[in-house]
Amino acid sequence: MKILNDLLNLLFPITCAACGNVLMKNERVICLTCNYYLPRTNFHLERDNPVAVIFWGRVKIENATAFYYFNKASRYRHLIHELKYRGRKDIGLELGRIFGYEMMVSPGFRLIDLVLPVPLHKKKLIKRGFNQSECIARGISEAMNKPLDTLSVIRTVYSDTQTRKTRYDRWLNVDGIFRVSDQTVLSGKHILLVDDVVTTGATIEACASEILKVEGTKVSVAVLAMA
Numbered sequence: 001m002k003i004l005n006d007l008l009n010l011l012f013p014i015t016c017a018a019c020g021n022v023l024m025k026n027e028r029v030i031c032l033t034c035n036y037y038l039p040r041t042n043f044h045l046e047r048d049n050p051v052a053v054i055f056w057g058r059v060k061i062e063n064a065t066a067f068y069y070f071n072k073a074s075r076y077r078h079l080i081h082e083l084k085y086r087g088r089k090d091i092g093l094e095l096g097r098i099f100g101y102e103m104m105v106s107p108g109f110r111l112i113d114l115v116l117p118v119p120l121h122k123k124k125l126i127k128r129g130f131n132q133s134e135c136i137a138r139g140i141s142e143a144m145n146k147p148l149d150t151l152s153v154i155r156t157v158y159s160d161t162q163t164r165k166t167r168y169d170r171w172l173n174v175d176g177i178f179r180v181s182d183q184t185v186l187s188g189k190h191i192l193l194v195d196d197v198v199t200t201g202a203t204i205e206a207c208a209s210e211i212l213k214v215e216g217t218k219v220s221v222a223v224l225a226m227a
């Protein structure tokens with residue numbers, strides 16, 4: 001099998017998802033150089049950071065962070081697009097892992113109990129085939145050694161694409177779209193809510209608010225990229 005793998009790699013080399021260079025044997029998904037230059041926010045090291053601020057006065061979030069800055073001009077621009085629309089689940093998984101390892105140094109994140117991706121509606125899940133946030137959450141869960149929960153919260157309303165809407169419209173559009181399906185699993189837990197990107201924070205706010213209705217829960221937020 002190893003020989004077959006080596007041969008396949010020779011014929012169809014695995015390339016870095018960011019820069020396109022051929023990956024070395026010890027590299028996964030993105031090369032070491034791209035990993036090194038990834039525009040990290042390091043928000044997990046400062047409590048009052050720009051992601052945390054998004055939720056101030058809206059919903060009580062213990063800690064919030066984003067892994068990197070989503071910059072349209074950078075070579076990292078298409079990573080999320082590849083993950084979301086071209087089914088590159090490995091990108092979510094691997095970036096989630098790196099992100100997870102980094103969050104482990106932060107006391108605020110280290111003590112979470114569960115990793116929970118923002119769920120997609122069943123219809124959308126069928127259409128896309130997978131939940132991109134779940135891939136990221138799976139990587140985080142692996143790196144932080146915390147259980148992944150993809151069942152306790154469900155998305156009950158199928159909302160249309162959210163582009164070109166005002167914040168208020170989006171808020172109307174997402175309010176009440178999530179439902180907790182299993183209170184016992186979440187009760188008393190500190191939940192790390194995971195999403196791919198954060199822009200207005202409306203979806204995360206709606207999901208967190210629903211979780212916080214369960215007794216004794218706390219919510220922290222980790223998104224892969226910040227626009």
Ligand SMILES: [Zn+2]
Nearest residue numbers: 016019031034
């Ligand atoms: Zn690269």
